Amino acid sequence: MFLNQTTYLVGSSPQSVAVVDVNSDYKPDIAVVNSGSTTVSVLLNAGSGTFNAQTTYSVGTYPYSVAVVDVNSDNKPDIVVANYGSNTVSVLLNAGSGTFNAQTTYSVGTYPCSVAVVDVNSDNKPDIIVANSGSNTVSVLLNTGSGTFITQTTYPVGSYPAAVAVVDVTSDNNPDIIVANYVSDSVSVLLNRGNGTFNNQTTYAVGSGPMSVAVVDVNSDNKPDIIVANYGSNNVGVLLNADNGTFHAQTTYAISSGPYSVAVVDVNNDNKSDIVVVNRGSKTVSVLLNAGNGTFNNQTTYSVSNNPYSVAVGDVNNDNKPDIVVAIEPSNIVSVLLHC
Numbered sequence: 001m002f003l004n005q006t007t008y009l010v011g012s013s014p015q016s017v018a019v020v021d022v023n024s025d026y027k028p029d030i031a032v033v034n035s036g037s038t039t040v041s042v043l044l045n046a047g048s049g050t051f052n053a054q055t056t057y058s059v060g061t062y063p064y065s066v067a068v069v070d071v072n073s074d075n076k077p078d079i080v081v082a083n084y085g086s087n088t089v090s091v092l093l094n095a096g097s098g099t100f101n102a103q104t105t106y107s108v109g110t111y112p113c114s115v116a117v118v119d120v121n122s123d124n125k126p127d128i129i130v131a132n133s134g135s136n137t138v139s140v141l142l143n144t145g146s147g148t149f150i151t152q153t154t155y156p157v158g159s160y161p162a163a164v165a166v167v168d169v170t171s172d173n174n175p176d177i178i179v180a181n182y183v184s185d186s187v188s189v190l191l192n193r194g195n196g197t198f199n200n201q202t203t204y205a206v207g208s209g210p211m212s213v214a215v216v217d218v219n220s221d222n223k224p225d226i227i228v229a230n231y232g233s234n235n236v237g238v239l240l241n242a243d244n245g246t247f248h249a250q251t252t253y254a255i256s257s258g259p260y261s262v263a264v265v266d267v268n269n270d271n272k273s274d275i276v277v278v279n280r281g282s283k284t285v286s287v288l289l290n291a292g293n294g295t296f297n298n299q300t301t302y303s304v305s306n307n308p309y310s311v312a313v314g315d316v317n318n319d320n321k322p323d324i325v326v327a328i329e330p331s332n333i334v335s336v337l338l339h340c
Contacts, residue, residue: 001267001287002302002324005335008043008051012036014327017334019314020068021045022077023098028314032327032334033063033081040066040079040090044098049317049338057092057100061085069117069126070094072147082108082115082130089115089128093147106141106149110134118166118175119143121196131161131179138164138177142196155190155198159183167215167224168192170245180210180228187213187226191245204239206250208232216264217241218273219294229259229277236262236275240294253288255299257281265313266290267322267339278308278326285311285324285337305331315339 011034018031027045032054034041038061041054060083067080076094081103083090087110090103109132116129125143130152132139136159139152158181165178174192179201181188185208188201207230214227223241228250230237234257237250258281267274272290277299279286283306286299302324310327317323321339328335 001300001339002337003340005304005337007305007333007335008054010034010041010043010054010332010334011039011056012332013329014309014332014334015063015329016065016310017312017325017327018066018068019312019316019325020077022068022094024076027318028316029098030325030334031066031068031079033059033066035062035064035084038063040081040092042098042100043334045316049323049336051336055099057103059083059090059092059103060088060105063090064112065114067115067117071117071126071143073125078147080115080117080128082112084111084113087112089130089141091147091149106152108132108139108141108152109137109154112139114161114163116164116166120166120175120192122174127196129164129166129177131157131164133160133162133182136161138179138190140196140198153197155201157181157188157190157201158186158203161188162211163213165213165215169215169224169241171223176245178213178215178226180213182209182211185210187228187239189245189247204247204250206230206237206239207235207252211260212262214262214264216273218264218290220272225294227262227264227275229262231259234259236277236288238294238296253296253299255279255286255288256284256301259286260308261310263311263313265322267313269321276311276313276324278304278311280307280309283308285326302337304328304335305333
């Protein structure tokens with residue numbers, strides 16, 4: 001289903017990747033944060049799923065996660081980065097033509113390692129949500145307009161929150177927070193009270209060492225489900241939504257060694273969301289096609305370079321078939337696997 005990888009040079013130790021059109025040419029571009037060089041790389045799409053050489057921008061110390069969303073309502077996506085080493089988030093506003101202004105930073109909790117950017121208080125301005133692995137909290141920074149943000153409000157979650165997703169799981173039009181807790185082998189669900197504040201967490205057991213979480217409706221019941229990459233148990237867990245933001249116990253699917261990052265996207269155009277996972281221990285990407293009713297077929301694997309860290313899925317060559325983009329940490333590259 002996917003061709004062999006094509007690789008592109010980025011900065012030192014790329015940790016997280018996003019695929020978004022940043023220069024309004026209707027071709028998705030690649031943004032990668034590089035922990036070793038304290039930069040974010042932007043690779044503009046040159047057409048046909050190929051990419052130009054990177055342009056780099058300085059961010060905080062040990063950047064670990066990236067999101068690309070328009071935060072100042074100018075119809076140009078901006079870059080938001082969680083800086084693990086400096087306990088900040090960086091906001092780089094889009095200056096036009098896929099270039100970016102210097103960062104503005106905001107303090108968050110200790111060792112922020114995952115960021116999401118979603119409007120959580122229904123004011124049509126995207127807010128920043130960060131998982132702080134060192135302080136066992138999530139931070140919410142509400143958008144004050146023009147791409148600036150107020151001081152964080154924090155909420156307790158499990159031990160070593162490694163990943164965060166923000167999706168409405170209760171069908172009340174208020175996005176909720178879902179966190180994968182690496183040390184406590186759980187996911188936390190914090191329901192939105194309706195004004196951008198959140199209730200205390202409800203936790204659900206998952207596999208060993210969950211490192212990544214996605215929240216997508218996988219069984220076509222219009223209720224988003226939770227999908228977790230369990231790094232320590234070499235599987236993915238699927239927790240189906242039982243209604244009102246509660247979830248059934250996980251069903252697990254075996255994958256290759258060291259699943260580290262997960263995306264959930266329909267990759268075969270059957271209107272059913274499939275699971276895509278990068279596996280650090282086996283230098284592979286696993287694709288699990290949706291078999292219907294929220295169950296999944298056995299994995300098909302594709303080789304990538306050593307120690308893949310992060311995956312994003314988007315149609316980068318405008319053929320209406322989603323492609324896979326992977327950040328490869330020790331090789332200082334991103335890999336692009338075009339859908340064939």
